Amino acid sequence: xxxxxxxxxxxxxxxxxxxxxxxxxxxxxxxxxxxxxxxxxxxxxxxxxxxxxxxxxxxxxxxxxxxxxxxxxxxxxxxxxxxxxxxxxxxxxxxxxxxxxxxxxxxxxxxxxxxxxxxxxxxxxxxxxxxxxxxxxxxxxxxxxxxxxxxxxxxxxxxxxxxxxxxxxxxxxxxxxxxxxxxxxxxxxxxxxxxxxxxxxxxxxxxxxxxxxxxxxxxxxxxxxxxxxxxxxxxxxxxxxxxxxxxxxxxxxxxxxxxxxxxxxxxxxxxxxxxxx
Amino acid sequence: xxxxxxxxxxxxxxxxxxxxxxxxxxxxxxxxxxxxxxxxxxxxxxxxxxxxxxxxxxxxxxxxxxxxxxxxxxxxxxxxxxxxxxxxxxxxxxxxxxxxxxxxxxxxxxxxxxxxxxxxxxxxxxxxxxxxxxxxxxxxxxxxxxxxxxxxxxxxxxxxxxxxxxxxxxxxxxxxxxxxxxxxxxxxxxxxxxxxxxxxxxxxxxxxxxxxxxxxxxxxxxxxxxxxxxxxxxxxxxxxxxxxxxxxxxxxxxxxxxxxxxxxxxxxxxxxxxxxxxxxxxxxxxxxxxxxxxxxxxxxxxxxxxxxxxxxxxxxxxxxxxx
Numbered sequence: 001x002x003x004x005x006x007x008x009x010x011x012x013x014x015x016x017x018x019x020x021x022x023x024x025x026x027x028x029x030x031x032x033x034x035x036x037x038x039x040x041x042x043x044x045x046x047x048x049x050x051x052x053x054x055x056x057x058x059x060x061x062x063x064x065x066x067x068x069x070x071x072x073x074x075x076x077x078x079x080x081x082x083x084x085x086x087x088x089x090x091x092x093x094x095x096x097x098x099x100x101x102x103x104x105x106x107x108x109x110x111x112x113x114x115x116x117x118x119x120x121x122x123x124x125x126x127x128x129x130x131x132x133x134x135x136x137x138x139x140x141x142x143x144x145x146x147x148x149x150x151x152x153x154x155x156x157x158x159x160x161x162x163x164x165x166x167x168x169x170x171x172x173x174x175x176x177x178x179x180x181x182x183x184x185x186x187x188x189x190x191x192x193x194x195x196x197x198x199x200x201x202x203x204x205x206x207x208x209x210x211x212x213x214x215x216x217x218x219x220x221x222x223x224x225x226x227x228x229x230x231x232x233x234x235x236x237x238x239x240x241x242x243x244x245x246x247x248x249x250x251x252x253x254x255x256x257x258x259x260x261x262x263x264x265x266x267x268x269x270x271x272x273x274x275x276x277x
Numbered sequence: 278x279x280x281x282x283x284x285x286x287x288x289x290x291x292x293x294x295x296x297x298x299x300x301x302x303x304x305x306x307x308x309x310x311x312x313x314x315x316x317x318x319x320x321x322x323x324x325x326x327x328x329x330x331x332x333x334x335x336x337x338x339x340x341x342x343x344x345x346x347x348x349x350x351x352x353x354x355x356x357x358x359x360x361x362x363x364x365x366x367x368x369x370x371x372x373x374x375x376x377x378x379x380x381x382x383x384x385x386x387x388x389x390x391x392x393x394x395x396x397x398x399x400x401x402x403x404x405x406x407x408x409x410x411x412x413x414x415x416x417x418x419x420x421x422x423x424x425x426x427x428x429x430x431x432x433x434x435x436x437x438x439x440x441x442x443x444x445x446x447x448x449x450x451x452x453x454x455x456x457x458x459x460x461x462x463x464x465x466x467x468x469x470x471x472x473x474x475x476x477x478x479x480x481x482x483x484x485x486x487x488x489x490x491x492x493x494x495x496x497x498x499x500x501x502x503x504x505x506x507x508x509x510x511x512x513x514x515x516x517x518x519x520x521x522x523x524x525x526x527x528x529x530x531x532x533x534x535x536x537x538x539x540x541x542x543x544x545x546x547x548x549x550x551x552x553x554x555x556x557x558x559x560x561x562x563x564x565x566x567x568x569x570x571x572x573x574x575x576x577x578x579x580x581x582x583x584x585x586x587x588x589x590x591x592x593x594x595x596x597x598x599x600x
Contacts, residue, residue: 117295120579124538133307250425257420
């Protein structure tokens with residue numbers, strides 16, 4: 001089965017492109033210390049705001065730090081925030097969705113009302129508020145993005161669970177006297193895993209975008225730790241004569257998010273052939 | 278219909294209760310006090326004076342009593358006074374709200390009209406160059422950090438070419454302008470924020486519109502309409518379009534919270550005098566009453582938008598009746 005999925009995914013051109021880009025980014029983030037031409041924190045005021053050249057491929061920032069090195073280290077922040085926030089939201093969303101769908105009754109109403117409330121709240125306002133009141137740092141950013149982005153998945157998993165729990169194999173499991181826990185996690189969860197995987201992949205891109213917006217507003221990852229968002233903030237002040245500071249971090253963000261979205265779409269086509277929209 | 282409307286409006290109250298409780302919880306679970314902003318920097322502040330300040334703002338009472346006091350006053354439309362300048366929260370929001378509503382309304386209209394048109398063109402000419410270009414636009418629009426696009430447009434159109442103003446809603450010489458010049462001035466200031474705000478939504482809705490229309494165009498009644506010799510334009514805009522509209526309205530309703538959430542970023546970037554920037558400033562200065570007010574108003578707007586979306590279903594699809 002797995003081999004079939006991999007074969008199908010490899011036929012999906014944009015999915016393969018996304019996957020390739022993600023693998024490249026992951027390798028870059030992991031091997032960052034070996035790849036960077038210069039320490040991303042090392043300041044050199046003599047070489048501040050240099051345009052891209054052979055020495056500094058992407059130029060330098062206002063403190064003379066090498067932009068390429070900072071971007072490579074920034075990929076670590078983006079990917080880390082993306083993966084951890086999505087892990088959190090996926091666990092939470094799947095759990096709530098499974099419980100609401102399978103247990104029904106008051107559990108269902110309670111969970112779905114909570115989801116309704118979160119869905120009609122401008123999430124970004126909530127995130128800004130929490131981050132500003134706690135301390136803006138990478139850990140808090142990951143946690144709060146994870147805690148606020150599970151609602152869509154919960155609805156999706158609930159709907160799938162509702163239809164699957166009436167199937168014969170679930171009835172058989174119940175007739176065998178298996179515990180609710182076992183039915184939920186060993187029988188129903190595998191059947192709803194396709195939409196979960198797709199939504200998680202698409203979620204990574206979204207989490208990366210939220211982190212960068214927060215860092216851009218000064219409420220995310222704090223300098224001197226380089227994040228693509230906060231590099232853009234510092235670039236904003238030198239926009240008149242240092243275009244490279246505003247251009248490259250944005251492109252990095254664009255392609256990273258695009259890669260996850262393309263892979264997510266590809267996975268959707270492969271795992272869930274019904275929905276070909 | 279009337280009963281349905283009444284029930285929906287009554288349902289807003291428990292939702293507002295939940296949302297305001299959430300906002301309140303966030304404010305009160307966070308470490309530190311809003312008075313710290315004033316007291317920490319003032320070396321002459323005695324413990325007694327600090328206590329007095331807390332009593333003045335009602336921060337010395339247990340949180341649930343504070344919350345119920347707040348909720349009770351909110352039902353009477355009294356959101357209290359801002360910590361910062363002691364002005365009524367409602368009038369502070371009232372000053373800024375029209376600008377935000379204008380921004381959101383224009384973005385929403387732009388999203389709706391453009392995405393329908395682009396989506397329809399792409400769907401009718403499937404696999405054409407235009408369709409492929411649309412798909413590319415959709416992918417990039419989804420993935421691009423909008424604040425970055427805002428930044429680039431500000432440089433390109435605002436600073437380099439000097440075509441558009443990049444911040445605020447009015448020029449410095451606004452008061453000297455005549456009526457039509459004033460309108461033009463505001464319009465010019467709106468172009469950048471509105472288009473940047475609409476970008477993500479436009480990408481999303483174009484895509485839904487395309488796929489929704491593609492689905493409808495395969496239906497039998499479309500073949501019938503074509504077979505009886507209706508012009509293609511009429512088939513598309515009268516027969517297919519109306520049926521494709523339903524999922525689009527749903528998506529539009531769901532986009533509202535994101536759009537309003539976006540106001541907080543874009544109004545800050547463009548120094549736009551709306552509720553979003555007021556909220557951002559209130560967050561930085563820990564203005565609890567103002568934050569509670571803005572959170573509630575934003576949530577109320579979203580609930581209202583969802584209600585309107587639900588009512589629009591009936592308009593798009595006469596089969597839907599509300600009871």
